[in-house]
Amino acid sequence: MTQIAIIGTGRMAQALGLAWKNAGHGVTFGSRSPSVRSASDVGVPVKAHRDAIRGSEVVVLALPYRAVEGTARALASELTGKLVVDISNPFDALPDNRVSGAEITARALGPGARVIAAFKDNFAITLGRPRDEHGRQRDVHYAGDDETAKRTFARLVTDMGFTPVDCGPLRNARVLDAMVPLMIELDGRYQGKGQSSWKFLA
Ligand SMILES: NC(=O)c1ccc[n+]([C@@H]2O[C@H](COP(=O)([O-])OP(=O)(O)OC[C@H]3O[C@@H](n4cnc5c(N)ncnc54)[C@H](OP(=O)(O)O)[C@@H]3O)[C@@H](O)[C@H]2O)c1
Numbered sequence: 001m002t003q004i005a006i007i008g009t010g011r012m013a014q015a016l017g018l019a020w021k022n023a024g025h026g027v028t029f030g031s032r033s034p035s036v037r038s039a040s041d042v043g044v045p046v047k048a049h050r051d052a053i054r055g056s057e058v059v060v061l062a063l064p065y066r067a068v069e070g071t072a073r074a075l076a077s078e079l080t081g082k083l084v085v086d087i088s089n090p091f092d093a094l095p096d097n098r099v100s101g102a103e104i105t106a107r108a109l110g111p112g113a114r115v116i117a118a119f120k121d122n123f124a125i126t127l128g129r130p131r132d133e134h135g136r137q138r139d140v141h142y143a144g145d146d147e148t149a150k151r152t153f154a155r156l157v158t159d160m161g162f163t164p165v166d167c168g169p170l171r172n173a174r175v176l177d178a179m180v181p182l183m184i185e186l187d188g189r190y191q192g193k194g195q196s197s198w199k200f201l202a
Helices: 009-020 048-051 065-074 101-109 147-159 170-189
Strands: 003-007 026-031 046-048 060-063 083-086 115-118 139-143 163-166
Touching: 003 048, 009 026, 046 048, 048 139, 048 163, 060 065, 060 147, 065 101, 083 101, 083 147, 101 115, 101 170, 115 147, 115 170, 139 147, 139 170, 147 163
Parallel strands: 003 026, 003 060, 026 046, 060 083, 083 115, 139 163
Antiparallel strands: 115 139
């Protein structure tokens, strides 16, 4: 069992929290308003950011892109040594393909940060449905520089019922960031209704 803190209590946090809770992992949400949201909709405890991170091996930043860098900087000392998963989508807040949101997060955390970029191209609605209506297993694409952290993360993805696809070093998160607007375009064009996924066929 892995202890996972998910910072944020929105759509992605709830979907990931439920999937990992159902897979037998320990999940805690971190919220700016833990007293308001003491118990989440999916039965996961909600704590203040620092309290959620304490005792967790893996921390998922499930925040709007514009909140990620500042939050990472504020929590940098608590996040030292943790596997940090950045799922945020910058869209047009970044110059295309020159830097990724996850690289900015890694810089905000400082030397030794173990950041993985992931779930960027997984619509929230699909996270509870690892197979589509044709039985095809969905992918989770991820990028990062720490091979040990990536092995741990791949097991968490497998436990959710998805196929982990290692997309290489963290700089390749630039490509993952760019895949998201294209997926939204394709989902609309082909009436995917938010249930489309990218699939890598080796
Ligand atoms: N929705 C999708 O299908 C999808 C798919 C892939 C990736 N993503 C990415 O995942 C991230 C989360 O998306 P979401 O759909 O879950 O968003 P969301 O439903 O809006 O939830 C975001 C959560 O972040 C916290 N938050 C909001 N503003 C904040 C701020 N200024 N500072 C600190 N915390 C703040 C809130 O939790 P508290 O109020 O409890 O603190 C909120 O519940 C985004 O970056 C998005 O681009 C989304």
